[in-house]
């Protein structure tokens with residue numbers, strides 16, 4: 001039995017969700033010009049040295065109306081209305097700014113991994129614009145890691161594959177994100193010039209429970225070692241997970257155990273992880 005009060009409460013909640021969705025669609029463009037987007041940075045740790053190898057840039061929308069809006073809530077809408085293209089260039093510029101500030105402060109160049117949407121990759125001027133932005137900041141292309149999800153490659157599309165080859169030829173690192181989810185295609189992976197494989201959090205989680213999943217990761221590592229491809233394990237939340245991944249031979253680790261995605265100000269001070 002629901003009371004009138006409960007109905008009124010559900011009603012308000014539904015109204016809130018509908019309003020938020022509408023706001024996400026209609027206010028996205030102005031939010032970009034009002035500087036409501038920002039990046040957080042999550043370190044990727046070398047399992048042997050415990051030093052920061054790179055940071056992954058993760059976008060947030062700090063809305064004056066709805067507070068922090070997470071990327072899963074607005075990236076799909078941004079892809080639909082193509083705002084992802086401008087948002088993507090904003091992300092790249094902010095990432096380059098971070099590399100420069102990190103260098104000033106720590107006297108060390110750190111790589112930044114940024115997430116690239118399929119829509120961005122399919123823009124004909126994408127490679128040229130990325131090149132000119134990186135050179136404006138006087139950085140090397142090899143300072144940038146472009147994370148591309150597998151799903152994109154499957155439903156496309158030779159042009160996407162050509163773009164990846166172009167980026168690699170220009171010296172960018174290219175990472176296959178979320179590997180192991182959905183339809184893993186080893187063929188896709190090994191016929192393209194990827195420099196890194198990111199094993200999805202769910203696979204890492206499973207490997208803590210089944211020997212099959214552990215064997216699968218060990219197998220991937222062997223394949224990657226032969227081709228000089230880096231392997232990252234995502235979603236490392238516990239010391240046990242960290243130890244297990246290190247024992248199988250994963251060199252790069254990312255997850256809440258080391259750091260949650262941090263503000264630029266905080267991330268500038270992260271150089272190594274103290275066990």
Ligand code: C2E
Nearest residue numbers: 058059070071072075091115116117235236237255256261
């Ligand atoms: P992703 O690329 O797979 O990013 C990893 C997600 O896992 C991030 O969520 C991160 O905060 C979260 N994470 C990291 N470590 C842990 C952990 O130990 N445990 C758990 N449970 N989660 C962890 P976030 O920041 O909400 O981003 C979600 C997705 O949104 C990303 O998934 C990525 O696909 C997309 N995204 C984020 N930033 C951008 C961007 O600038 N451009 C585009 N196109 N997509 C982005």
Ligand code: CA
Nearest residue numbers: 056115147177
């Ligand atoms: Ca990613």
Ligand code: CA
Nearest residue numbers: 177178198234
């Ligand atoms: Ca991922």
Ligand code: CA
Nearest residue numbers: 149177178200
């Ligand atoms: Ca993901």
